[in-house]
Amino acid sequence: MDIAFRTNTTVINQLAGMVSENDVKAIALQRLPFKKKMRTLVIPSDGIIKGDTLKDAYFPSGLFDGSNYDVLISHSHNNEKEAHLLAAWLKKYKKLSCFVDSFAWGSADQLLKEIDDKYCYCKHRKTYDYKKRNFTTSHVHAILSMALLETILRSKFCVFIESSESVPLNSGLKKKTLSPWLYEEIKYMQLLQPQRKTKMFSEGLEKAISDCKIAYDVTDISQFPFLDYKDFANFNNGSLLLD
Structure with a gap:
């Protein structure tokens, strides 16, 4: 990864009028039939699940032809629409391949x-x-x-979508997320990119949607150069934005 950037939903909505529903659908068509594919992997003939094989098949870190993504888009699940719009815009106007987990990967919960239905369910108790x-x-x-981590390493750029959903807790220059996955993505991006001095920004507050609230400090996103409408x-070439 060369560098991580950040933008917000306001900027992406400015691009929305240039992207059609068919543009988004064209990206979604590259999704693999994960459910059919994973059955043989989670119920192997020898009884031992191959973790590496499962990872490569269900969470591939590159495109289906083996090449790397140009841009990884990190976003809250609640900003999936904006992530799809941004990916479609970058593909249509910049010819850049974009990683969006909902298009490229199967669901971790699925x-x-x-696996749990096969190995953890107790039929007589009717519970797990x-x-x-x-375990x-x-x-x-894991x-x-x-x-x-592999996908971030292999992608040329990363773009984090900042919003009241992805970073709902702000206090001064401090930013916090309630998502452990966004926290992990941001940490990976911050640790893997070259260190650069950038301006600091902060935004609004939104209540948490879960009764169990665990906050993670993601103030590191302020180190990511901000992309506005003109920057896109x-x-x-990401280096053009650092002049």
């Missing part, structure tokens, strides 16, 4: 349920074994974490 569930969850999350017009 994968976990497939707590200890076994903890399978740790494996799936597989997902490594796949995420020059996004052929």
Whole structure:
């Protein structure tokens, strides 16, 4: 990864009028039939799930032809629409391939349920074994974490979509997210990119949607250069934005 940037939903909505529903659908068509593919992987003939094989098949870190993505788009699940719009715009006008997890990967929860239904469900109790569930969850999350790291490493640029959904807690220059996955993505991007001095920004506040609230400091995103509407017009080469 060369560098991580950030933008926000306001900027992306300025691009929305230039992207059609068919442009978004064209990106979604590259998705693989994960459910059919993973059945043979989670129920192997020898009884041992191959973690590396499962990761490469279910969470591929590159395009289906083996090449790398140009841009990884990091976003809140609630900003999926904006992520799709940005990916479609970059593909249509900049000819850049974009990684958006909902298009490129299967659902981690779906994968976990497939494994748990096979190995953790107690038929006579009609419930799942707590200890076994903890064990399978740790494996799936480790597989997902490594796949995420590989994808960030292989992508040329990363763009984080900042919003009241992705970073709902702000206090002065401090920014916090309630998503452990966004926290992990931001940390990977911050640690893997060259260190650069940038201006600091902060935005609004939104209430959490979960009763269990665990906040993660993601103030590091302030180190990512901010992309506005004009910047995206020059996004052929990220270095142009650092002059």
